[in-house]
Amino acid sequence: MSRGILAFGAYIPWRRLQRKAIADMHGWFAPALKSQAKGERAFCNWDEDPVTMAVEAARDALTGRDRATVAALRFASTTFPFLDRLHSGLVAEALSLDQGISTVDVAATQRAGTSALIEALASDGETLVLAAEKRVAKAASPVEMTSGDGAAALLVGDGKPVARLLAKASRSADFVDHFRSLDNPYDYQWEERWIRDAGYMQIVPPVIARCLEQAKLGPGDVTHFCMPATLSRVANAVAKAAGIADKAVCDPLHANLGDTGVAHPLVLLVAALEKAKAGDRILVVGFGQGADVLLLEVTAEIAKQPKRLGLAGHLARRKEETSYGRFLSFNGMIEMERGMRAETDKGTPLSSMWRNRATVTSFIGGKCSKCGTLQFPKTDVCVNPNCNAMHTQEPYPFAEMGARIKSYTADRLTYSPDPPACYGMIEFEEGGRTMLDFTDMDADALKVGQPMRLMFRIKDIDPNRGFRRYFWKATPVAGKA
Amino acid sequence: MARGIKDKVVVIGMGCSKFGERWDKEADNLMVEAYTEAVADAGIDTKQIDAAWLATAIEEQHVGKSATPLAAALRLPFIPVTRVENYCASGTEAFRGAVYAVASGAADIALALGVEKLKDTGYGGLPQRGRGPLNDMVNPNASAPGSFAQLAAAYRAKHNVEPKDLKQAMAHISVKSHDNGSRNPKAHLRNKITIDTVLSAPLVAEPLGLYDCCGVSDGAACAIVATPDVAKALGKKDMIAVKALQVAVSNGLEAQHNSWDGSYFATTRVASKRAYQEAGIDNPREQVSLIEVHDCFSVTELVTMEDLHISPEGGAIKDVLDGFYDADGKVPCQIDGGLKCFGHPIGASGLRMIYEMYLQMQGRAGERQRKDTPRIGLTHNLGGFPQRNVCAISIVGKYGE
Incomplete structure (x- = not known):
């Protein structure tokens, strides 16, 4: 060995x-x-x-x-x-x-x-x-x-x-x-x-x-x-x-x-x-x-x-940024006027976060043991209208599954630290769908059918309590935007 | 199917406040404003009301929870009062409660009142608020326009429509509603606009621009309903009766099951079919004379024309551009300006729509009165999001016809 x-x-x-x-x-x-x-x-x-x-x-x-x-x-x-x-x-x-x-x-x-x-x-x-x-x-x-x-x-x-x-x-x-010390965040x-x-x-x-x-x-x-x-x-x-x-x-x-x-x-x-x-x-x-x-x-x-993006692939997956x-x-280094919509409380009930960790952190959905339908999130009753069986959902991982955009928008009204907020419905290649935030993409790259993959990201930052919560978002498959 | 509500209950009085930015009025002032008109119209005394329903959706912005705000505002004499909330269908839900109470015999006369005071947020658009712990952890921080805008992406993909062609039909919808709203003294927005204004407006949520979005307003509307016998005893003639009341609620299918393509409202298709059956309508395109639909956004109105089975699937763009739904068209849609221009105080909207039907059928709609008096009117509310919503449909018409 x-x-x-x-x-x-x-x-x-x-x-x-x-x-x-x-x-x-x-x-x-x-x-x-x-x-x-x-x-x-x-x-x-x-x-x-x-x-x-x-x-x-x-x-x-x-x-x-x-x-x-x-x-x-x-x-x-x-x-x-x-x-x-x-x-x-x-x-x-x-x-x-x-x-x-x-x-x-x-x-x-x-x-x-x-x-x-x-x-x-x-x-x-x-x-x-x-x-x-x-x-x-x-x-x-x-x-x-x-x-x-x-x-x-x-x-x-x-x-x-x-x-x-x-x-x-x-x-x-x-x-x-x-x-760098606790008293000073900079080197x-x-x-x-x-x-x-x-x-x-x-x-x-x-x-x-x-x-x-x-x-x-x-x-x-x-x-x-x-x-x-x-x-x-x-x-x-x-x-x-x-x-x-x-x-x-x-x-x-x-x-x-x-x-x-x-x-x-x-x-x-x-x-x-x-x-x-x-x-x-x-x-x-x-x-x-x-x-x-x-x-x-x-x-x-x-x-x-195995083939993967690796360092070279990630270096090639890039967006030139000229806006300092x-x-x-x-990086939180400038006090921006974020508007009143940004004042919405982003508090996270920790008990709910723990209870829902499979959904929120691991992005595990459900598969009906009776009809085989995949769904996200997992619930007690199967979503398939021809099944609707109760208590048949087995945990099923969705995080590594490919997906495509079904519907989308670029939202300039809602608060986002990086407007416009792009989000929409994605359909997973094995079945199931969900409405997700999109990340690392420009609004002009949005189109129905766009291949997407999931990424684990910060969902919200809670400035009142210094907490941040994470969830999964969809991003264009590198090289296919 | 159950026997349904047709002709069991009639409207004996209606009222509606001025909608808009009512900076000088509290929600209880708006309730009294609408009620004053309705109770005079009904020719009854408050003490004759047996039961009441209050609709508000975003109560944390104004009156708070429960039915007490209505009971206190009108000094209702310790009668049963119930508060209902079902997104933008709340007003119609209050109406449904009152109508069912009368139909059941539990009440001879019942009141439905919807109110919303939305303009105390400090910003335009609907209030931004939490949607429950798990929803906040997993759902996009979607605005209403962002949610409904997605209909356009899916509709274009399904029907192979060019973005500019869809946008053109959406613009026609908004121009039409502004034109209609200009003739309505109670409307929030009374300015006429042009297609160019709509097309060149700043984007709110792609492809919806500023003029593709309805107003967010303060306002109240109410209905007083009774059995036909009670109405006759009050001396009412030429009565407007309830023909159908249907609600369909998403069960998660659209949001989670791939059988829905995102281009239409599954609930509206179901609720409208049931409503037509309940009202005895078999050809809505020919038989319905007036419609008021949930035009929160222009694209919502467009796809709803198909979901109501009035335009054929994929045919709404043509009908809209042909003027089929204009004030002088075959089936006018939003002859009062709609949510777009009359305004959208959420809890009041369903009742506001019925108010317009009531006025039009009695020939009392003033400058905007349809010449050939409408006989069958359909109102439609859609609360929530395209992928998860509540649809309420009511059909009203001349009693006994």
């Missing part, structure tokens, strides 16, 4: 803010931003957060796999929406994973993702490792330019891995290059040159050396070097110091994504896996109050992965 990565996936939000829009907005104040006004960064729709992105990345990784064997879930982020609510548990429920699985949130450092991965590789059973980040940055800050939102998912286990772990090494060091960062020279260059190369030594390999054996660093060329400098060839240094995806924080080492790993061939060796570095280093060897299984105003609004 060989332990390693069994499957991998990623998720990148649809909207890409053009960095020029940031520079155009703030150039008067921070002229230095103009030199960075190239490329684009991904950012969450108003209804996305690390939870929703992690669910999507997990679905991507789990494409074509039996989810019943997943025994543990580790979810890493430093931008979790709740301080006291288990996000991994919520994700597990949205994915309809077994209720007996172990769920742990990992947080508080930029290497939370690599640490979770190391822990999973050292453990036994199938573990789903998720990392997602919705970056927060002050307006006109360098971080606003360099960061991006996104998620990665790795399924770790025994059997036939696409990449097996050769060695790992870590170092802990209370090197505070930046921090406070020290001088970049110091971070590079006293941080990355001092801390990382010795850990790489230890890892390679353990594997009895040299730096020349590394085919892909995945190390995020927001400062340009730092990864190349570290590679050089460690003796790793410059051509092995992976694209940090600055041009088309931005640095996804905790998720980024794993996003780069997924990017490397998507390009890798059997025998390649991937070295992954997570940096933050020390460093994690993992060395993986790609196996022949890499060629047998929309970016500010989606």
Whole structure:
């Protein structure tokens, strides 16, 4: 038996803010931003957060796999929406994973993702490792330019891995290059040159050396070097110091994504896996109050992965955004006049949410054991007018079923953080239908018959209580809009 | 089928307040305004009323729950008063309660009154409100126009209609209703508009523009009903009788079962058939002389013409553009301006429609009076959403015909 990565996936939000829009907005104040006004960064729709992105990345990784064997879930982020609510548990429920699985949130450092991965590789059973980040940055800050939102998912286990772990090494060091506290939602960062020279260059190369030594390999054996660093060329400098060839240094995806924080080492790993061939060796570095280093060897299984969007597909599924105003609004950084319709109380009765969790969180509908009719939501009496049998509904999963638009509108009257609110009736390919919100689509893409898939999203944000509730929405199938 | 209500109950008096933005009036003032007209019209005293029904839909915006607001507003003498709510069919539900009470013999004279005071929200359109914990967790935050707009998408797909052709017929509907409303002194909106105004208006919910949407109004309407014998004893002649009262309520089929295509109202098709049977009508296109339908949005009126089995399926656009439903057409629809222009104080709307039938059949509709006096009138309410709604239909006509 060989332990390693069994499957991998990623998720990148649809909207890409053009960095020029940031520079155009703030150039008067921070002229230095103009030199960075190239490329684009991904950012969450108003209804996305690390939870929703992690669910999507997990679905991507789990494409074509039996989810019943997943025994543990580790979810890493430093931008979790709740301080006291288990996000991994919520994700597990949205994915309809077994209720007996172990769920742990990992947080508080930029290497939370690599640490979770190391822990999973050292453990036994199938573990789903998720990392997602919705970056927060002050307006006109360098971080606003360099960061991006996104998620990665790795399924770790025994059997036939696409990449097996050769060695790992870590170092802990209370090197505070930046921090974020309960009292201040934004990063406070020290001088970049110091971070590079006293941080990355001092801390990382010795850990790489230890890892390679353990594997009895040299730096020349590394085919892909995945190390995020927001400062340009730092990864190349570290590679050089460690003796790793410059051509092995992976694209940090600055041009088309931005640095996804905790998720980024794993996003780069997924990017490397998507390009890798059997025998390649991937070295992954997570940096933050020390460093994690993992060395993986790609196996022949890499060629047998099921077709899915993956990182490349998600990077291609994109909407150019030139409105910095929309970016500010989606990130809650501007006080918008939302109108009186936005005042409607969005309180969630938690007892009702728990009682209806199969419907709301797992999107499980019903199938009549008498006539076979599918329906959503599940009710006590079958909806088929020729059946109407009572108490015959068996739980039936709808979340992964394809669907098509039956009727639609683009509503400019109702309150939406992103007007017009697009919604309508969708029909599922196996049967059943429901009225759902649509997301990640423009009103002009609405048409009867449009193929749709479901996505787990924020349904409503409750500003009075600081709560947010989640539900499923429909979005055009990538490449078929 | 049950024997039905035909000719068992007659209307002896009706009243309707001015609809509109009644900034200076409370809901109880509006109730009294409508009732004052009705009770004078009936020629009775309040003490002669045996039972009453109150219709309001969004009571949290004005009077609050229960029937006490009606009892207190009219100082009804401790008689049975019941409050009903069934979305936009509420007014007709109150009427149905009063009519059934009289038909059963439980009351000789009964009152139905609907009221709504919607203009205290601070914004245009219907109040935005919660719909229950689970519904709020899973349903889109849909507005009324957004819900009904979807009829257009499904209708176009089903009948292979170009968006501009459907929009043209929808515009004709709104222009017609504004024209009719201009001749109605109690109407909320009395301005005439042009097709161009409709087509160039800002979108509310694709493809519905501002002029595809009805007014949201304050107002009240009421009916006093009695048995034909009681009416005769009061000296009533040329009486207007109830011919049919039907309600059909969605059971979740449209929302959950793929047999509904989204382009029509399943409830209206059922309720109208039953109503015609109850009234003894076998060819509605020829026999019905006047209709008032739930034109909350232009597209609603359009598809309803087919659901009432007056236009053939897929034929509403042609009938509308041909002027079939215009004030001088074969079967005028919304000769009083409809929800579109008379206004839509929800609880009052069903009774307002019957009020118009009552006036038209008695030749009392003033400037908008139909020349050949209507003999059979149909009113239609549709409450809720296309995929989940309440349809109420009443048919009234000359007693004994």
